[in-house]
Amino acid sequence: MPASSQGAFGPWQFQLVLLRRMADHQPGLVEDALRELGASRADMREANRRWQAMIRSPRARGAVQRYRSVLGPPEQVLRRRIGDLDCEALRWRLPLWPDLLFEALTGPDGQVWNEWLVRAPYSAGPGLRTVEDLRPWCCTVDEVARAFVPATPMEGTAPTRFRLAFTAPDGSGERTDHVAEFTWGLLQRLDP
Structure with missing residues (x-):
């Protein structure tokens, strides 16, 4: 349930902060998530503004x-x-x-x-065998790194982003090189 933008900053707002950065790569998935949360793009921007103010404040907590x-x-x-x-x-x-x-x-x-x-330890996670299994928001950095060994970590394009280079087979078994981009640890896109 939406909380007032002037109220306490809690899990609802924090999820909006995560979505704000993901919107750069997956606007459609973010729109679906906003509907699920009962939030608007304005709510997402306001949550991000408040989060940035918290982390940049001279009195910021650790x-x-x-x-x-x-x-x-x-x-x-x-x-x-x-x-x-x-x-x-x-x-x-x-x-x-x-x-x-x-x-x-x-x-x-x-x-x-x-x-x-x-x-989460109580979730089996996706079966990642081919590059076709790598869909946005289906897996985490750790899961891709374990599925396609060896994977090479790369610097992300922003503080909450991470990239991983690896070789993976396609549906026909042909192996090709890829770079996966993650935001907050969740797969956003795959570049050949």
Whole structure:
């Protein structure tokens, strides 16, 4: 249910922030999601404006505190060892993507290293065997990287974007090179 743009910033508004960046690549899917949320493009712009003001404020909270205040306590807190560093992955459920969780990966100092959508452990995820299986919003960075080994991470075109280069077979079995572009960890498009 839509919340007032002047009210507390919560999960409804945060989903609009994620959609705002995805609209650059998938405006049709974003329009469908806005209808599902009962939101307008004006609501999406206002949520993004408020989010940007929060993160740029001189009194801004750290990213973890901001996510906790906006999304509440994490549904999952997982300990991870990356190399010789102990990290923590905090995960929240977002109604718009029931099979995914929003994850903030923090380093030993508590700073957020990465923020994106990941597959929820209770969801099987898509079967990715060919390039035809890679449809917008069907899979995450991690899933593509595991399905088409070796995959090479590439710098994204904006802070919330990520690219992955890999080789994948098409329906006839011919292998071709591709670059997948993700926004907030969710597949947006595939470039040959």
